[in-house]
Amino acid sequence: MKILVIGASGTIGRKLVPALSSTDTIITAGRNSGDIRVDVTDATAIRQLFQEVKGIDACICIAASGPLDNFSTLTEKQLLADMQGKLFGQINLVLIGQHYLNDNGSFTLTSGIFADIPYKGVTGGAIVSGGLHSFVLNAAIELPRGLRINVVSPGMVEDSAKDFGHLFPGLQPVSMQAITDAYRKSIYENNTGQLIKVY
Numbered sequence: 098m099k100i101l102v103i104g105a106s107g108t109i110g111r112k113l114v115p116a117l118s119s120t121d122t123i124i125t126a127g128r129n130s131g132d133i134r135v136d137v138t139d140a141t142a143i144r145q146l147f148q149e150v151k152g153i154d155a156c157i158c159i160a161a162s163g164p165l166d167n168f169s170t171l172t173e174k175q176l177l178a179d180m181q182g183k184l185f186g187q188i189n190l191v192l193i194g195q196h197y198l199n200d201n202g203s204f205t206l207t208s209g210i211f212a213d214i215p216y217k218g219v220t221g222g223a224i225v226s227g228g229l230h231s232f233v234l235n236a237a238i239e240l241p242r243g244l245r246i247n248v249v250s251p252g253m254v255e256d257s258a259k260d261f262g263h264l265f266p267g268l269q270p271v272s273m274q275a276i277t278d279a280y281r282k283s284i285y286e287n288n289t290g291q292l293i294k295v296y
Contacts, residue, residue: 099124100284101146101153103137103190104160106130108256109207109276113159116277117284124150127160137161137186140193147197155284156194157205158187163222165264171220179221183207184228191236191246201243205283206233208250210296216265226250230292237290245289249279252296271295 098121105114105125117123125131126146135146137160147153161182166175187206194204211219212226233248240246253261255270262270279293 098122098154098284099152100155100157101126101150103127103131103135103156103158104207107159108254109159109251109273109280112256112273113157113277113280116281124153126150137190138181140189143186143189143193147194152199153194153197153202154199155203155205156190156198157280157284158190159207161186163209163219163225165218166221167218168220176221176224180225180228183222184225187229188232191232191240195240195244198244201245203245203247203284203289204236205280206246206248208248208292210250210252210268210294212250213294214268214296216268218264233292234290240289245287247283247288247291247293249276249283250292250294250296251276251279269296 100121101124103126104110106127114123126133126135128136136142163179163183191204206229208226208229211223212230229248233246236246252271253268255272258270275295279295
């Protein structure tokens with residue numbers, strides 16, 4: 098298979114790419130690193146990416162993350178900025194990419210635990226993740242040519258727990274093995290419209 102991984106240099110990507118590259122051809126993409134540069138907030142850049150990389154069987158996005166926010170000062174402008182990359186960027190990957198992926202190809206998006214479990218300071222991230230879940234459920238019945246779509250919803254990744262664990266008391270870290278297994282499940286199993294929760 099030919100797999101496009103967007104956000105390959107991030108915490109998850111650094112473990113996921115080696116786990117996939119032993120059996121498949123991996124093309125990495127990111128804003129500042131990778132085989133190809135792409136800004137997922139820019140629909141034109143996304144289209145150029147798919148025009149440049151031909152014959153993709155699977156597209157995985159683990160790029161973009163939502164910053165922490167302060168509910169008492171949160172604004173519509175801030176929420177829209179948070180949504181531009183992780184929500185609308187991933188949605189655009191599918192809306193545009195559906196015209197380029199090989200028949201029976203797959204999309205795997207990334208959401209997060211705060212769609213289901215509330216914590217202070219993550220309202221924007223919760224909205225984004227919840228929106229991605231709804232999008233995937235509906236896109237799964239709309240995509241043509243046997244294309245599949247799933248979303249992996251990880252908890253706090255163990256590799257990030259040292260830096261961010263103190264912000265989320267009681268939230269147990271998730272092993273990197275469990276995270277990479279979830280992405281492999283999305284790519285290699287014949288499923289679609291799945292919210293693959295790893296927490």
